[in-house]
Amino acid sequence: MLNNKWLHTFYVLVEVGHFTKTAEKLFMTQPGVSQHISKLEAQLDVALINRIGKSFELTEAGKTLYDFIKLQKQQEQTLKNSIKEDSEYKGMCSLGCSGAVATLIYPHLLSRQAQYLDLSIHLQADSNQGIIDKITKNKIDLGVVSQQLPSTELHFEKIANESFCLILPASYKDKQVSFSELLRLGFINHPDGHQYAERLLTANFKGEFKSITQFKQSGFVNQLNQILLPVAFGLGFTVLPEFAVKQFNEPNKLFTLPLAHPISDDLYLVHKANKELPQRYNWLRLNIGKFLAVS
Amino acid sequence: MLNNKWLHTFYVLVEVGHFTKTAEKLFMTQPGVSQHISKLEAQLDVALINRIGKSFELTEAGKTLYDFIKLQKQQEQTLKNSIKEDSEYKGMCSLGCSGAVATLIYPHLLSRQAQYLDLSIHLQADSNQGIIDKITKNKIDLGVVSQQLPSTELHFEKIANESFCLILPASYKDKQVSFSELLRLGFINHPDGHQYAERLLTANFKGEFKSITQFKQSGFVNQLNQILLPVAFGLGFTVLPEFAVKQFNEPNKLFTLPLAHPISDDLYLVHKANKELPQRYNWLRLNIGKFLAVS
DNA sequence: CTATAACCATAACAAAACTTTATCATAAAA
DNA sequence: TTTTATGATAAAGTTTTGTTATGGTTATAG
Incomplete structure (x- = not known):
């Protein structure tokens, strides 16, 4: 020294x-x-x-x-x-969210960065737990998660709601889809697939559905934008958040099953309760909800 | 702080x-x-x-x-x-010299730099006085000058001798060249032209030569490698250090007048007397003399 | 060429800054 | 609730730092 x-x-x-x-x-x-x-x-x-x-x-x-x-x-x-500067349009914003949310909001972030060149937004796709960990360890400042933990250290704010959809090949359109039909078709899995499916099927096929292991697994993809491809090809069904379905570019090859008991998760904005976020996060906090709202 | x-x-x-x-x-x-x-x-x-x-x-x-x-x-x-490192092959060497010397040694410096990539050599062409000033003000560490000053602050070391040549168009080869012939031909001037010419003509045309202003000025170029072009074209004569002549690429178009009283300047390596030069200067101090020696 | 003045180094002392001890308030843990 | 642990604050002690006093050396003037 x-x-x-x-x-x-x-x-x-x-x-x-x-x-x-x-x-x-x-x-x-x-x-x-x-x-x-x-x-x-x-x-x-x-x-x-x-x-x-x-x-x-x-x-x-x-x-x-x-x-x-x-x-x-x-x-x-x-x-x-x-060190005292705190501009809305300068500095680094670090954000963690699920892959589905990421693909949905990333274009908006890019256009914001294009507008304010001194602003840099780091977007990291991760699991709920991963996001919570990273915020706790100060690796990122802000997160979008689908569960509210009872932590005094973290501040949660509800910003949106993601409905889950059961997606089938378009050939099932206007048909009555029975549980055995689903069993025959098979399940296309993805990272959060089992969790989503268990929740949706439990609520809508009470009695029949016991565990996701009942289904033959017809496929697995880990890239969000490719999950729906095998479904479009008629190879199986899957369960996804509604806005992940919206962005698929061949919607006419898909059929979203109307549900007797709709299932949805709330989405929360999380950050450390005792760490006031800099001004540059204002825009994010204000607008992420809009980007996730399904029209 | x-x-x-x-x-x-x-x-x-x-x-x-x-x-x-x-x-x-x-x-x-x-x-x-x-x-x-x-x-x-x-x-x-x-x-x-x-x-x-x-x-x-x-x-x-x-x-x-x-x-x-x-x-x-x-x-x-x-x-x-x-801070304690003192390598022969790393760091910045700053060197000042005349334009003539610069063109002569620059290729050698470049090949040295190419060999040792962590070495950077800054070569600056300047007048004697400019070089002395820059050394005094610590802008550069080493210089090549043609006069030794009686300064206790500076250390001079003789490293070479530059002979001055009177250069004529090749058509004068093997002829007896009289002073009136020179007057008729005219003088091609360059930055140090008057100084060189006065010294050489005073010694070799005693009685006849009074001042450089006697001559019509047939041209002026300030780029060293172009000074000899007008001479080659038969447009005038000039006076230059011998090694500036050697590097001209059409020597057969020139004629160097044999002199009864050869004129030359000694060249000195200068640096601050009380400032020990780092190791990386060793090579320069050792070799500049060789580069300037006319074979 | 000597005398004087300017300059920097060193040592001893004075002042300032820093660290610790002591103590209190508050928060986490039992 | 009590106990234990943690951090803040104030006052005392210690270390570090800066100053005064002094001397040697180099430049400058007479």
Whole structure:
């Protein structure tokens, strides 16, 4: 740890080229300057100046140190200018959410970044638990999750509701779909597939449905935008949030089963309760809900 | 000037997340840590942490400061590693010399740089006085000049000798060239032209030559490698250092007048007497003379 | 060429800054 | 609720830092 005061004295000495005048400039006495330089040299174990009579020359190490101090001073100035700054349009916003939410909101984030070039938004798709962990560990500041935990450390705010849909190939349109039909068709799985399916099937096929393991697994894809492809091909059914279905580009190849007991999850914005989010998060907090609202 | 010790305490506190444990780690007591943080906050006039019961959260300013300290620590480490280093093959060499010398040695410097990529050589063409000034003001470390000054501050070392040549168009080859012939032909001027010409003509045309103003000026070029073009075209004569002539690519179009009284300048390597040059200058000091020796 | 003034280094002392001890208030844990 | 742990604050003690006093050396003036 280099003593900043000594560094400053050395810096001024180099610019002034004179111990006594340096002392005057720093409102101290000449021996103080001498001592600062000696101490610096002792600490770095290298000669900073070459004393020639009453004058001196910078050594190579001295020049190196001088340049270093100059740089540090600039950086410190930059810090002092920026540390109190809190702009809506500058800085990094870190956000975590599910893959489905990510694909839905990412275009909006990009257009915002395009508009405010000093703004950078880091979007990270993750599981609920992963998001909570990252917020707790200060890896990200804001999250969108589908469950509200009873934590005093975290602040939750409901922003949207995602309905789950049971998606079938279009050939089932206007038909009566029985549970055995589903069994025959088979399930297309994806990362949150089992969880979604269990909830939806339990509510809507009471008695018949016991466990997702009843179904033959007709496929698994881990890319959100490809989950619906096998369904469109007639290879199976799946359960997804409504807005993940909306963005599929061949909706006429799909059929969304009308449900007697609709199932949905609330979505919450999460951040640390005791950490006030900077201004640049305002827009996100205000608008994410809109982006997720299914028209 | 931010106190480095306080910064370090804050840095450790952020990593540890605990005042008491931070104190232990820093071999100090807990109140010390509290005070360091308070002082930093007072100095920067901004809250760095948000105290929540006995725990705390970093504020935005705190995060900014933490990142700043992290960077500074890295830089300080880099400094400590490099400040004692003195390699032959690393760092910046700054050199000043005349345009003639520059064109002669520049290819050698480039090939050296190509061999040692961490070496950077800054070559600056300038007048003798300009070079001396720059060395005195520490803008450059080394110079090649054609006069030795009686300065105690500077160290001169003779490294080469540049002969001056009177250059005529090839058509004068093997002819007796009289002074009136020169007057008729006219003088091609260049930055150091008058100085060179006065010295050479005074010595070799005693009685006849009075001043360079006797000559009609047939041209002026300020690019070294183009000075000899008008001479080759038969448009005039000029006076140049021998090694500036050697590099002209159509020597058969030129004729160098044999002189009764050869004129030459000694060339000196200059640097500050009290400033030991780093190792990376060794090669330059050793070899510049060779590059300037006319074979 | 000596005398004088300017300059930097060193040592001893004074002042300031810092660290610790002591104590209190509050929060987490039992 | 009681106990234990944690951090803040104030006052005392310690260390560090800066100043005064002094001396040696180098430049400048007479």
